[in-house]
Amino acid sequence: MFATTGRAQAPSSGAMFQQYCITCHNSKLKTGGIALDPAKVDQAGEDAELWEKVLQKLRTRAMPPAGLPRPDEATYNRVASALEGTLDRAAAEHPHPGDLPNLNRITRTEYQNAVRDLLGLDNLPKEMDYSLLLPADNSSSEFDNIADLLFISPATMQRYLDAARKISRLAVGDPNIPVMVNIHRLPVQLPQDARVEDLAFGTRGGLAVHSYFPLDADYVFKVEMAGYVREPEQVEVTVDGERKKLALVGGGGRRSPGNKPLEFHLPVKAGPHLMGVTFLLRTEALDEATVRPRTRSRGTLPAIGTVTVSGPFNPAGPGDTPSRRKIFVCQPSAPADELPCAKQILSALAARAYRRPATDADLQYLLPFYESARAQGNFERGIQEALERLLVSPQFLYRIERDPPNIAASTAYRINDLELASRLSSFLWSSIPDDELRAVAAAGKLREPGVLAQQVQRMLADPRADSLVTNFGEQWLFVRDLKTKDPDLYLFRDFDETLRSAFEQETRLFLDSILRKDRSVLELLTANYTFVNERLAEHYGIPNVQGSYFRQVTFPAGSPRGGLLGQGSILTLTSYSTRTSPVLRGKYVLQNLLASPPPPPPPNVPALKTEGNAAGETLTMRQAMEQHRANPACASCHARMDPIGFAMENFDPVGRWRSQDDGKPIDVSGVLPDGGKFAGVDGLKKMLLSDPERFVGALTQKLLMYAVGRNVQYYDEPAVRAIVREAARNNYQFSSLVLGVVESVPFQMRESQKPEDQTPAAKTAALEKSR
C-alpha cells in the first residue's frame, strides 16, 4: 500500500518481509505454523523447506492475504527472483537427490513391456490377459510406479510364479501347454451397424482382436449372437485378413439350428494373429451417420454377443513364432552342442532381463533348471524351465541400484551407467534397456559428451516410447478413469462405446503427435487442431469427416475446441452422469494441469440445491454453486476452483458445445482470488498461458515424479525450475523437458542409505523371527 515504486530505493528482501509478513509470521504468533526471520533470507538454503513454501506464495501472489497491504508487482518479482536465486545456488552446492529404495519392484506395465522386449511376446491370449495375470499396482499418487508403494506379498509372489510358468510355456511353444478358453465379450453399448476399424470394407460389426495362438494346432471357435436373429446373416471369420470361415446364421424360429451358436474347428499357425469375426453387409453401403442408432445399444441390426476361442487341440508343433526366433539364438545340431547353446541362450536372456551383462553366477542359478528338465524331456523343455526360473528372479522383478562400497551414509552420489540406463528405459519405455543402450552403458560411455542426449532422442523416436502416451500421459490426465464413467442413459442417449473409445483415441493421438513431432508442450493447451473420426466429428459439430478412421483436422479461428480443455475425454471425466461439475473441472485443472490441488472437502457437505426458493423455480449450476459458496468453510477453496470450472460451462457433460443450460443462458465469466478476471474457455487458456512457467512447471513435476518413482518434494523445486528455464530456450519442446528431467539431480543421483534406516517390514520380520 505504501510501497514505493522507484527502482533506486528498492528495499532489501529482508525489509520486504519485515514490512509485509512478520506482523503475522513472527516467532510468537506463528500464523499457519510459519515464523519468518527476515535476517535469514540470504541463507534460505539452510531451511529450504520453509523458503520454498514462501517462494511459492510470492510467485502465486497468495500472500499477504487479499485485503492486507501487499508489495507492488515489481517488488514481488524482485524479492521472489532473489529468493529463487539463493535457493538454487544452495541446491547446486549441496545436491539433494531424495530418498529412493535401492530395490524398485517393476510395475505390471513394466513387466508386460519387459516380457514383450525380452521374449517378443506382445499380445497374450485373452485368458492370460495381464489384468488377470498380475495384480494391479497402487496408483495412489496418480502414478502407479511410486517405488514406496510397490510391494510383494505371498499372493503377488504366487501370481509371479504362475505368470512365469504360463509365459515361458507360451514363449517357447510347449507342446503340452494346457487348453485355454479365451472369451471375448462385446459390450452391450457397442453398436455393430458400422464397419470395425481393421476389418474389410463391406463388413459390419463384430470384433477385431490381436490375439495369440500358442501352437500350430486346431482351435475351437464359438460365435454366439447377442439375441434372436430373424433374417439370415452371413458371418465371416478371418485370420490376418484371410477368410477362414463363412457361415449363415439366423433364420427360422428361436430354436432353429440357425439360432444356435456357431461352432467350428480351425487350424491356426502358432503366434500372434489378427482375428476378425464380422457380418457381411447385406444392404448397399449406408454411411455411418445413417445407420448409427439413436440410443445406446448394440445397434439396429443383429449383433454378435461373444466369441470364444479354445485351444490348442491336436497340436502339430510349436511353429515359427517371433518369440521362438528371439529366444533360440542358436540351435544345437549335435548333443555336444546343447550345453554351450543353452548357455548362450540363457546368457542373452539374463543380460536383457537383469539389465546388465550376464555373469557366471546368473548361469549358476539358471542352468540347473535347464539340466534337470533337459534330462527329463528335451532341449527346449530345458530352456523353458530355465526361463520360468529367470522370470521370478529378484534381479528381474526389481530394478536394483547399489550404493558404492565404503561410501559414507547419506551422501549424494551419481548412479552408475547401467543403473542410469535402467532408469532411462523405465522412464521412456516402461521397459528394460535394449541391447544398444545396455552396450553403451556397459562400456561406460553413457555420460560421454552428447551420448546421453543422443540416446534420449533415439529412444523417443522408438515405437516403445508409446508408453509416454499410454502410461505417463493417460495416468497424468486420468484418462483411464473414462472407462468408469457412465453418462446418464436418458440424457445422453447416444453416448456409447464407440464414442467412449473415440474420446480415448483422440487424446492418445493428440499426445502422440506432441511427442512424435516434438511440439511445444504449450500446444497441449493451445493447439488449433485435433484428431477425429466421423463419429467424433459429428459430436463436435465438425463437417465433412467420413468414416471410422482418425485424421488430423484444423479448427477455424475462434473455435473453442483445440487443446486438452476442449477434448471429450477430459470434459466427460470431469462431469457427473447427469450434469457438469464446475468444481470437478476446476479441481482437475488445478491438480492435473497446475499441480496445485485444493484440499479434499470436509464430510457432510450439504448437497447442491437446485431448486430456488420460489415454487417451481430452478437454479442454474452457477446460482446453485454461488449459494453453496456463501458458506465460508467452503469458500476459500471454491473461490479457486469454481471460476475455472465455470469458464468451461459451454461444454456439456459429454463435451458437446452448448450455449444454454436448461434453457438459460450460460455465464462463463469468473474472478480468481487474486483478482484475475477471465471468461470462457478461451479466457481460461489465456490465463493459464499468461504464466507459461506455471503450466510447464506442473507438467515437469509430473514427469519428474513419474521418472524417478517418488513424490516431488520441496528439495526438487530447484531442479524443476532449472528444467523449465532450459526448456524455455527451446520453446518448451517436449524433448527438452524430457532431456531436462534426465539430466536433473534427482534422475542422475541418489543418496546413500542411512545405516539405521530400516523399513517397518524389516522390523516386523525381525520381530517375528525373535518370537
Add this chain to the structure above:
Amino acid sequence: MMFITKKSLHRRTFLQGLGTTLALPLLDSMIPALSAKTAKPTPRLGFVYVSNGIILEQWIPAQTGANYELPPILKPLEPLRDRVNVLTGLAHLEANTKGDGSGDHTRAAAAWLTGVHAYDRTQPGVQVRLATTADQIAARVIGKDSPVPSLEMTVDTPSQGSCDAGDCFYVNTISWRNETTPNIAEDHPRIVFERLFGDGGSNAQRAAQVKDTASILDSVTEEANRLAGTLGPRDRSKLNEYLDSVRDIEKRIQGAERDGAQSVDLPDRPIDIPASFEDHTRLMFDLQLLAFRADVTRVFSLIMARELSLRTYASIGVPEPHHSVSHHRDDPALIAKKARIDTHHVELLSYFLQKMRDTPDGDGSLLDHSLIMYGGGMGNGNLHRHEHLPCLLAGNLGGQFKTGYHVAYPENTHMTNLLLTILDKAGVHIDQLGDSTGPLAMKTLAVS
C-alpha cells in the same frame, strides 16, 4: 444357475451360465480329504466387510437379550436368528480424524481389523502404513497348517483412482500382512479358484508342477540371500518382503506334498466374473465354502462393499451409486434406498450362512465350528461416524458362547476388544490389538 448343494458338488452343472466351463482335472494332491471326524473341530474365521455406514434405525434391534424383534435390515437372517448375535455400541475411535481432515472412509476400512489410525495425512506424500490385521494374526496360528493360510476376496471392483485422497490401497483391502504390506483382495473367481486348487493339467503334471515350484523357490531363496549380502540394510529389508513371500508359498507347498493325494469332488474352474453382483457374491461364497470343506483355508476376508463404492443396485431399484446414496442428508427417499442396499447385503450373507449351517462338519455343521464377523468401520455413513458400528457374529466356534442375542454395549466400547475376544476363542492369544483395552465382557453370552 446352480450352486453347490449340501449333499454333493456336481461337476459341470456348477457355474452353469458363466459362459463356457472347462473340465480340468484338479490338483488332487493339494486337496486333503474332507475333514475326518476329529475330537476337536477346526476353528474357522471369516470377516465380511460392508461399507458406507448403515441405516442404524433399521439395524439396531429395539430390545436386547434373546427374542428381540429383528429390525428390517436383519430380516433376511430370520432362518438363522438362533445362530447369530448382534452386538451394538462398538466403536473404532482410531478411525476418527485426529487432525487429519477428510479420509473417513479410508480410515474406516483401515481401522476395522486393526484399531489403528491410518497414516498421518498432514505429512506430505502417501505412505503405505498400517498394522497386521486380526485375520492375519489368526491365520498365522490356526491357518499355519492349511495350504492357503488365508484367503482375501472382494466382490467390489478395486478402485484405481478417485479414492479419498488417493490412497486406494486402504479401501481396496481390509487385510494387511504386516505394517507395510496390504494383502491384495481378489475379485476374479478363477484366480481365487487357482489359488485354492491350482490350474489345468493332469494329476501327474500337477504333481510335477508342485515339485518344480518347490525347486524354483529353493533357488530364488539362495539367489536373494546372496543378493542381500551385497546390499545395504534398508534394501535387505525390501528383499525380506520377497523372501518372506517365497517362504510362505514354500510352507504351503510342503503342506500339499505332505497331505498326499486325497481328493474331494470339485467343480470345474470358473472362467469369468458373473455379470450380476449377486451371482458374483454367491459364487465367491461358494468358493469359500469349498475351501472350508476341503480344509484348504481356515481364515478368509471378503469385501462385499468397498468404502466409497460407487456400485449401483438396479436389481433392487437403486440406480444411484452406493456412496452417493449413503450421504442421504436425512432425505427419507435416500434413507430407504440405503436401507434397501444394507438389507440386500444381509440377504447375500444369509445365503452363505445357511449353506454353512447345512454343511456337515465333524459332529455338527461348518457354521457350528466357525465364526463369521460381518460389519464395517462406519456407523452413520451420512455423517462419517465411527461409533455405533454394525457388527454381527454368526456361529460360535464350537459352542464357546451362546447365540441368538442382541447385546448392547456401552457407547464407544472398543471394537478391538471384541477382536481380542474372537481371536482368543479361536485359540489365538494376544494381549493387545490396536487401541484394545482388554477382552470384551461377554456375560450375557457366557456358556454356563
